[in-house]
Amino acid sequence: EAQVTQNPRYLITVTGKKLTVTCSQNMNHEYMSWYRQDPGLGLRQIYYSMNVEVTDKGDVPEGYKVSRKEKRNFPLILESPSPNQTSLYFCASSFGGSNYGYTFGSGTRLTVV
Amino acid sequence: GDSVTQMEGPVTLSEEAFLTINCTYTATGYPSLFWYVQYPGEGLQLLLKATKADDKGSNKGFEATYRKETTSFHLEKGSVQVSDSAVYFCALMVSGGYQKVTFGTGTKLQVIP
Numbered sequence: 043e044a045q046v047t048q049n050p051r052y053l054i055t056v057t058g059k060k061l062t063v064t065c066s067q068n069m070n071h072e073y074m075s076w077y078r079q080d081p082g083l084g085l086r087q088i089y090y091s092m093n094v095e096v097t098d099k100g101d102v103p104e105g106y107k108v109s110r111k112e113k114r115n116f117p118l119i120l121e122s123p124s125p126n127q128t129s130l131y132f133c134a135s136s137f138g139g140s141n142y143g144y145t146f147g148s149g150t151r152l153t154v155v
Numbered sequence: 156g157d158s159v160t161q162m163e164g165p166v167t168l169s170e171e172a173f174l175t176i177n178c179t180y181t182a183t184g185y186p187s188l189f190w191y192v193q194y195p196g197e198g199l200q201l202l203l204k205a206t207k208a209d210d211k212g213s214n215k216g217f218e219a220t221y222r223k224e225t226t227s228f229h230l231e232k233g234s235v236q237v238s239d240s241a242v243y244f245c246a247l248m249v250s251g252g253y254q255k256v257t258f259g260t261g262t263k264l265q266v267i268p
Contacts, residue, residue, distance in 0.1 A: 073254045075256075077258075084244065092254070100255070132198055141206055143201035143204055
């Protein structure tokens with residue numbers, strides 16, 4: 043089944059403790075992206091990647107890192123999480139081109155206390 | 156910059172009622188337009204799309220027409236069901252570049268029996 047898989051689905055952590063949210067897609071998509079979803083703000087892009095080793099900042103990149111060492115994987119790293127990073131996070135991937143939409147993962151609900 | 160404006164929710168309808176969710180956009184260039192749906196506890200799913208002016212996207216009884224003259228992409232369904240209860244996001248992507256999708260803030264639809 044074609045899908046984007048994120049792990050974990052739920053995570054509660056403490057301020058400053060480094061964490062990684064994994065994302066993997068099995069559709070050989072070029073483009074991958076991370077979004078955060080907050081009430082009243084919709085989805086905001088954190089980072090995106092156009093291919094292996096090609097990444098760039100989205101609209102809200104502060105406090106996050108990403109890497110794209112393999113085409114299928116695009117982990118999101120929070121080196122020192124803070125409470126304002128409590129949010130619902132989505133990974134998404136696409137073939138690229140305006141004819142294609144994104145395929146989204148099921149989301150990771152992160153709480154930083 | 157690019158932006159998408161959706162009508163505020165929540166929208167509450169009785170089963171079999173007619174649905175319209177308004178969406179307008181501003182964009183540099185010629186965007187493709189999308190509607191995504193998010194069911195409770197899940198990621199976003201592509202519902203329909205349109206890639207050029209006057210195109211009509213349709214899926215699962217939902218329709219939306221790309222109106223360049225009014226910069227709109229309103230979502231409609233003739234007869235909603237309880238199973239349509241979800242959050243609906245209007246989005247745009249400008250061709251070229253890095254496949255960034257700009258989302259509206261979402262409109263929650265609740266359909267009551």
